[in-house]
Amino acid sequence: MSTISYRLPQKRALVTELPGPKSTELGIRRRAAVAAGVGSSVPVYAADADGGVIVDVDGNSLIDLGAGIAVTSIGASDPRVAQAVSEQAAHFTHTCFMVTPYESYIRVAEELAALTPGDHEKRTVLFNSGAEAVENAIKVARLATGRMAVVAFDHAYHGRTNLTMALTAKSMPYKTNFGPFAPEVYRMPMSYPFRDEQGLTGEQAARRAITQIEKQIGADSVAAIILEPIQGEGGFIVPAPGFLPTLTAWAREKGVVFIADEVQTGFARTGSWFACDDEQIVPDIITMAKGIAGGLPLSAITGRAELLDAVHPGGLGGTYGGNPIACAAALATIETMRELDLPARARHIGDTATTRLRALAAQVPAIGEVRGRGAMIAIELVRPGTTEPDADLTKAIAAKALEQGVIVLTCGTYGNVIRLLPPLVIDDDLLDDALTVLEQAIRAAAA
Structure with missing residues (x-):
């Protein structure tokens, strides 16, 4: 991948608990103005985004492993x-x-x-x-x-x-x-x-x-x-x-x-x-x-x-x-x-993430399968020793990752899949940090 110049620091940094006071205030205004049928995965409100990070209205810099559901593959503010x-x-x-x-x-x-x-x-x-x-x-x-x-x-x-x-x-x-x-x-x-x-x-x-x-x-x-x-x-x-x-x-x-x-x-x-x-x-x-x-x-x-x-x-x-x-x-x-050459970058992201996550799966029985292709990666969570879906564990993992400043999405017919869709321009250090946080969240929630 050619060198990318990022506008925002590509670092995870939390300055408040999540959601922070400004996001909390926006949540109150939202409930009074926006239809309840519109859901959001995380309770923080974006103020800026670039590369692999989203900065919320309280100044927290979160690692984005969702890319707006595979939309901002080149980042959310590509200069071109x-x-x-x-x-x-x-x-x-x-x-x-x-x-x-x-x-x-x-x-x-x-x-x-x-x-x-x-x-x-x-x-x-x-x-x-x-x-x-x-x-x-x-x-x-x-x-x-x-x-x-x-x-x-x-x-x-x-x-x-x-x-x-x-x-x-x-x-x-x-x-x-x-x-x-x-x-x-x-x-x-x-x-x-x-x-x-x-x-x-x-x-x-x-x-x-x-x-x-x-x-x-x-x-x-x-x-x-x-x-x-x-x-x-x-x-x-x-x-x-x-x-x-x-x-x-x-x-x-x-x-x-x-x-x-x-x-x-x-x-x-x-x-x-x-x-x-x-x-x-x-x-x-x-x-x-x-x-x-x-x-x-x-x-x-x-x-x-x-x-x-x-x-x-x-x-x-x-x-x-x-x-x-x-x-x-x-x-x-x-x-x-x-x-x-973002197809090649997607392959690199996939190889990096699946290698680490499959090594983790060998140690955590609740991980039924790690699968995907390129930068479209899934972790299916089950009750250990079975293929019974564990949606509660999946929600807990996503919540624990968010507490540490990493946004992941869930999906699956049974609600038991963590899905990773990082921007394809995420740098290696930021991806490494996000995967470390996710691994810790999985271990903690599964324990």
């Missing part, structure tokens, strides 16, 4: 992004691409055609959020195939809109009491090596799902399969080798559109530009968001030209989709990722 945003805002903040288009939208589409897997002819549409990207990928697949059924998988997370809630597997907090949901969505078993029967291969797990699809739906009725190459909210589940290639081969044979949801895994996070690259699979459509624009709201679908061009003019779009400021940020983000 800040400059690009400022320059674009000085010219125009919005015209609506569907009314008066602009070059930066086209440039982003060209970049995505070059970066995404496959050398086929591609088309791109830009939106605002991952859920929008997923919804529109499904729209394209249904129109292009003339079929309605969509296959999703156990432990999946695809968003909070009505259709994406239907695709999402986890009920609480995402779906409970929000139905009825969009129809013609069918759920199939995922490859989850830690919890699958011993010896089940990826190909066998895929054949299990394919058999159910053919029995319950019929291949001729399926418009699309949608799958996260590494599941995010479900617990950073890495399917067994062979699972994804077997599914994609079946989909291609049956004329089913294979949609790779790379909203969380994309843009260097797993050590490649996209997680599909790791298994050399080429999706028909890929959905992207999160790490695409350095923290600005932007999402995209990129897919085979014949699929996206099948949609009638006006069938895709949105008032803010591909906002010019977000496009400027995306172009700057991609340039920074290339210059710093």
Whole structure:
């Protein structure tokens, strides 16, 4: 990785207990003004952020192992992004691409055609959020195939809109009491090596799902399969080798559109530009968001030209989709990722963290598995000697890490997974300090 000049000191430093008095005051104001349904993982309020640190309103400098849920991969205030945003805002903040288009939208589409897997002819549409990207990928697949059924998988997370809630597997907090949901969505078993029967291969797990699809739906009725190459909210589940290639081969044979949801895994996070690259699979459509624009709201679908061009003019779009400021940020983000070779940096982060955490797992029976790829790492917590999930221990570990100034996130269908998504620009000393704090938190909570 090229040398990075940080604007803020890359150090963990606590000057108050957490939350401090200013964060506590903001918490009181929040409860009086913000809907209770909006949750936050930590009770501190950000005032500044750079590289691998977040500074709160009380002056505490915390190590960020969440990156805004895999969004600020290049840091939360990358100077190239800040400059690009400022320059674009000085010219125009919005015209609506569907009314008066602009070059930066086209440039982003060209970049995505070059970066995404496959050398086929591609088309791109830009939106605002991952859920929008997923919804529109499904729209394209249904129109292009003339079929309605969509296959999703156990432990999946695809968003909070009505259709994406239907695709999402986890009920609480995402779906409970929000139905009825969009129809013609069918759920199939995922490859989850830690919890699958011993010896089940990826190909066998895929054949299990394919058999159910053919029995319950019929291949001729399926418009699309949608799958996260590494599941995010479900617990950073890495399917067994062979699972994804077997599914994609079946989909291609049956004329089913294979949609790779790379909203969380994309843009260097797993050590490649996209997680599909790791298994050399080429999706028909890929959905992207999160790490695409350095923290600005932007999402995209990129897919085979014949699929996206099948949609009638006006069938895709949105008032803010591909906002010019977000496009400027995306172009700057991609340039920074290339210059710093952040896929390689993600691999280095992953090797460093998993080596230490697997050594810890050999000593702490409550760690059921350490898994992941690149800078997308999970620790699954269980009751020792079993695979029974331990959500309480998981919460306790996250709380103890925060007490010492390290932000970690939790996830998993059973709420028992610590997930690490550090900014890819975190320096080695800061990462080492964060892992030391996390190890201490795990030992203390498990004891």
